[in-house]
Amino acid sequence: MSRYNPADAEPKWQAAWEAAKAFDADAMDARKPGYYALEMFPYPSGRIHMGHVRNYAMGDVIARYKAASGYRVLHPMGWDAFGMPAENAARDKGVHPKGWTYDNIAAMRAPMKRLGFALDWTREFATCDVGYYNQQQAIFLAFMKQGLVYRKKSKVNWDPVENSVLANEQVVDGKGWRSGATIEQREMNQWVFKITHYAQELLEGLDTLDRWPEKVRTMQANWIGRSEGLNMRFEWAETQSVDARKTLDKMAFDRVFKDEDASYDGIEIYTTRPDTLFGASFIALSADHPIIKNMAKSNSEIKNFRIKCGQIGTTEEAIATAPKLGFDTGLKVKHPFTGKELPVWIANFVLMGYGTGAIFGCPAHDQRDLDFSRKYGLPVLAVVLPEGEDAASYDVGTEAYTGEGTIYNSGFLDGLSKDEGIKAATAKIEEMGLGHGTVQYRLRDWGVSRQRYWGCPIPIIYCKDCGAVPVPEGDLPVELPDDVSFDKPGNPLDHHPTWKNVPCPTCGKPARRETDTLDTFADSSWYFARFAGGNTDDRPFDKVEASNWLPVDQYIGGVEHAVLHLLYARFFTRGLRDCGLLDLPSGEPFAGLFTQGMVTHAVYQDEDGAYIEPANVDDKDGTLLTIDTGKTVTKGDVIKMSKSKKNTIDPEDIIADYGADVARWFVLSDSPPARDFEWTESGVVGAWRFSGKVWTLVTGTAFDGNPVTPAHDATGEALELRKVAHKAIDNITSGIESFRFNTSVAQIYELTNALTKYKGDDAARLEALGILIRAIAPFMPHLAEECWANIGGEGLCYHAPWPVADLDLLTEDTVTLPVQVNGKRRSEIEVAANLDKGGVEAAAMADERTQKSLEGLTIRKVIVVPGRIINIVAN
Ligand code: ANZ
Ligand code: ZN
Numbered sequence: 001m002s003r004y005n006p007a008d009a010e011p012k013w014q015a016a017w018e019a020a021k022a023f024d025a026d027a028m029d030a031r032k033p034g035y036y037a038l039e040m041f042p043y044p045s046g047r048i049h050m051g052h053v054r055n056y057a058m059g060d061v062i063a064r065y066k067a068a069s070g071y072r073v074l075h076p077m078g079w080d081a082f083g084m085p086a087e088n089a090a091r092d093k094g095v096h097p098k099g100w101t102y103d104n105i106a107a108m109r110a111p112m113k114r115l116g117f118a119l120d121w122t123r124e125f126a127t128c129d130v131g132y133y134n135q136q137q138a139i140f141l142a143f144m145k146q147g148l149v150y151r152k153k154s155k156v157n158w159d160p161v162e163n164s165v166l167a168n169e170q171v172v173d174g175k176g177w178r179s180g181a182t183i184e185q186r187e188m189n190q191w192v193f194k195i196t197h198y199a200q201e202l203l204e205g206l207d208t209l210d211r212w213p214e215k216v217r218t219m220q221a222n223w224i225g226r227s228e229g230l231n232m233r234f235e236w237a238e239t240q241s242v243d244a245r246k247t248l249d250k251m252a253f254d255r256v257f258k259d260e261d262a263s264y265d266g267i268e269i270y271t272t273r274p275d276t277l278f279g280a281s282f283i284a285l286s287a288d289h290p291i292i293k294n295m296a297k298s299n300s301e302i303k304n305f306r307i308k309c310g311q312i313g314t315t316e317e318a319i320a321t322a323p324k325l326g327f328d329t330g331l332k333v334k335h336p337f338t339g340k341e342l343p344v345w346i347a348n349f350v351l352m353g354y355g356t357g358a359i360f361g362c363p364a365h366d367q368r369d370l371d372f373s374r375k376y377g378l379p380v381l382a383v384v385l386p387e388g389e390d391a392a393s394y395d396v397g398t399e400a401y402t403g404e405g406t407i408y409n410s411g412f413l414d415g416l417s418k419d420e421g422i423k424a425a426t427a428k429i430e431e432m433g434l435g436h437g438t439v440q441y442r443l444r445d446w447g448v449s450r451q452r453y454w455g456c457p458i459p460i461i462y463c464k465d466c467g468a469v470p471v472p473e474g475d476l477p478v479e480l481p482d483d484v485s486f487d488k489p490g491n492p493l494d495h496h497p498t499w500k501n502v503p504c505p506t507c508g509k510p511a512r513r514e515t516d517t518l519d520t521f522a523d524s525s526w527y528f529a530r531f532a533g534g535n536t537d538d539r540p541f542d543k544v545e546a547s548n549w550l551p552v553d554q555y556i557g558g559v560e561h562a563v564l565h566l567l568y569a570r571f572f573t574r575g576l577r578d579c580g581l582l583d584l585p586s587g588e589p590f591a592g593l594f595t596q597g598m599v600t601h602a603v604y605q606d607e608d609g610a611y612i613e614p615a616n617v618d619d620k621d622g623t624l625l626t627i628d629t630g631k632t633v634t635k636g637d638v639i640k641m642s643k644s645k646k647n648t649i650d651p652e653d654i655i656a657d658y659g660a661d662v663a664r665w666f667v668l669s670d671s672p673p674a675r676d677f678e679w680t681e682s683g684v685v686g687a688w689r690f691s692g693k694v695w696t697l698v699t700g701t702a703f704d705g706n707p708v709t710p711a712h713d714a715t716g717e718a719l720e721l722r723k724v725a726h727k728a729i730d731n732i733t734s735g736i737e738s739f740r741f742n743t744s745v746a747q748i749y750e751l752t753n754a755l756t757k758y759k760g761d762d763a764a765r766l767e768a769l770g771i772l773i774r775a776i777a778p779f780m781p782h783l784a785e786e787c788w789a790n791i792g793g794e795g796l797c798y799h800a801p802w803p804v805a806d807l808d809l810l811t812e813d814t815v816t817l818p819v820q821v822n823g824k825r826r827s828e829i830e831v832a833a834n835l836d837k838g839g840v841e842a843a844a845m846a847d848e849r850t851q852k853s854l855e856g857l858t859i860r861k862v863i864v865v866p867g868r869i870i871n872i873v874a875n
Contacts, residue, residue, distance in 0.1 A: 039059040068774065114660055122530050158574070161179035281361055329344045461505055465504070468514075501513075544583075550584055566593070615653070709762040721755070744779075817844075818870070821872045858875060860873045
């Protein structure tokens with residue numbers, strides 16, 4: 001028997017697949033139904049890591065399984081190639097971002113190919129290819145015509161390390177998602193995608209995504225954050241202090257004569273709890289509210305207070321956790337129902353970007369308002385009484401009550417429930433002409449301007465006379481210049497001596513290019529459509545082709561993209577649809593989504609606390625020592641593989657030592673795909689042994705026959721083997737269909753064991769081996785091909801049909817029979833299907849629930865209807 005040598009076999013079969021154009025969707029039988037399998041495409045960092053291997057191995061199981069099941073499978077691969085690291089490399093190492101990126105792509109493509117994924121490489125592209133970003137610029141212009149792009153001066157999240165703007169989604173706990181730097185606020189002009197145009201549709205669409213994880217749908221729904229409430233005006237009180245009166249008069253003047261955007265009629269607030277209006281004790285405005293900005297011009301205390309608020313950061317998390325800060329403006333408004341005067345404060349927890357940037361504070365029923373009121377000595381009046389509390393003695397203490405209850409202390413609202421109160425108060429405010437019910441979304445438009453070189457240039461030209469002029473389509477692409485330098489901080493495109501100087505497309509006068517590039521999340525928002533619709537150079541993709549393939553049937557990637565990429569892509573497909581570029585009525589790009597867990601590994605440290613690579617650790621009978629210096633090593637937590645903790649395993653080493661199949665098999669074998677997976681040395685050795693076991697089984701005997709032919713006349717042991725094999729098909733298939741690959745693997749082990757024990761060298765064995773080989777093919781495709789050839793399988797195993805379970809062999813050997821006592825069903829028993837009448841009767845009598853229902857009765861007769869029922873007559 002020959003040894004299986006992956007180093008020979010794997011390249012051989014990869015060449016055979018390529019020669020057969022096995023994964024080229026265009027070469028497949030067009031009559032078959034299509035299936036689009038896609039994994040989130042990688043960033044070309046330069047090396048593949050174990051997370052890639054696991055992610056793409058999962059997608060490959062699906063792609064190969066679907067191909068075997070009769071589908072024409074599209075399974076493409078490309079590169080999400082724009083982004084900061086290329087510029088960092090340019091700055092730190094003096095290499096050009098373009099060269100760095102394409103070198104990295106080459107360095108990653110090779111091991112990806114060595115892993116033998118069933119990928120359609122004919123469709124490969126990188127988002128930094130001019131052909132791709134040219135079409136992205138065309139999409140930008142199409143979106144602009146469609147009203148989905150606009151320019152806006154707004155407060156932005158400024159990342160001082162990246163020297164660039166970040167979207168809200170890219171700020172995590174007040175820090176840049178990549179740099180980790182504390183984010184500052186700045187006012188800048190930027191281009192914005194109008195994602196809020198689809199807020200409601202994006203929210204409703206989530207309900208149709210029944211093959212998405214619940215968790216991701218919930219995160220998106222929360223991100224979109226729909227809330228129903230009331231926009232209402234508090235009018236100025238008649239009595240104001242002298243100062244306040246001056247302020248109001250000045251604002252009125254500015255508004256009329258300077259066209260300033262400062263409200264004068266009163267203060268417009270947004271609330272979701274109009275039922276608590278009688279509990280209002282103050283009004284709070286955002287420090288960025290137009291009224292406050294206006295007041296700051298002539299009031300240095302307010303000016304200073306605004307600066308203090310600005311230091312907290314712009315993110316909601318930062319604002320929610322910061323200590324409450326307030327400033328009493330001296331202005332007063334009057335309560336719409338009671339006429340009582342309420343003071344107007346500035347509060348650091350009120351955001352300008354949400355609602356109207358102003359609230360009424362009801363401390364008894366909102367925690368922020370309560371903390372604020374306790375700090376500044378504002379009154380607290382409860383107006384919602386929790387059930388079981390006594391109105392005379394109820395006190396909120398330090399915890400605001402936000403639940404249901406009965407409204408009290410509230411005039412015409414007294415006695416109503418919370419919901420009734422909301423309705424009644426809203427109706428009253430509307431009747432008074434002070435406001436109207438509205439819907440608010442937390443979702444903000446997507447600011448896409450980045451002060452970066454290595455991105456897609458925004459196709460706009462600024463002219464003094466004509467303003468922001470779109471680059472005419474015929475002048476696309478706006479190509480990135482190659483001759484840029486990275487020796488100054490900021491944007492190299494801006495520093496370039498000539499690139500930005502162009503004539504205005506409209507009037508021909510000297511004008512200036514936009515030097516900002518698009519957020520790279522735009523690049524990954526439509527790549528799946530480009531894969532499907534081909535690398536066309538006159539339009540973003542072929543509309544018919546892309547519309548036929550989309551939506552992606554199964555998308556696989558990290559849950560960290562739950563609100564970034566996965567929301568942007570859903571926006572883009574809607575935009576493309578409404579621009580007439582894509583025929584996708586639902587607007588949904590991904591019908592099925594699976595989010596895989598991470599690959600983890602134990603962390604090793606030496607006595608000095610230095611991290612030690614696993615490859616440098618030797619286990620000497622339980623004592624861990626470094627291989628190079630013999631230092632003692634301790635094993636720490638098992639955490640996500642990361643370079644900083646040195647707990648990584650290089651996939652290329654594993655491929656070199658064990659072959660691609662073993663790496664693929666191991667990363668899928670141990671834990672459910674949704675969970676984290678721990679890489680261990682013993683695990684990979686186990687996977688390697690298993691592959692050897694399969695090979696031994698196949699080569700152990702000579703066969704004559706076709707491995708897809710059922711061994712119909714098998715009896716005895718052979719029949720038992722057939723039952724095991726067909727049961728395995730059933731479970732392996734459902735394991736793959738439901739993303740429980742580890743259970744499929746367990747079934748494959750079971751079938752392998754049954755085959756190892758089986759002595760016969762007959763048709764049943766050949767059939768079971770044929771099943772085993774086809775079942776391992778999505779996991780260990782090279783080994784499967786080698787085995788398939790060995791047992792006389794026809795053509796490529798890749799093209800062999802997925803085994804179908806024979807239902808007759810799956811029928812259970814036991815039956816469940818109901819037990820009736822005096823015509824009433826009292827219990828049921830499970831017995832062997834071929835048990836005789838006496839045995840069935842005995843089993844019924846031994847059944848606990850049957851015995852219970854017979855207590856105190858005398859049995860008169862027992863009727864057993866074989867395979868149907870047991871009837872007991874007793875009195
Ligand atoms: C009065 C009130 C009383 C409120 C009460 C809550 C409880 P969601 O559900 O997120 O829409 N709010 C409104 N605009 C705000 C802003 N720009 N910054 C900070 N807070 C703001 O939350 C709506 C509630 O958040 C609103 O309802 C308002 O406080 C506050 F017992 O109004 B509420
Ligand atoms: Zn012009």
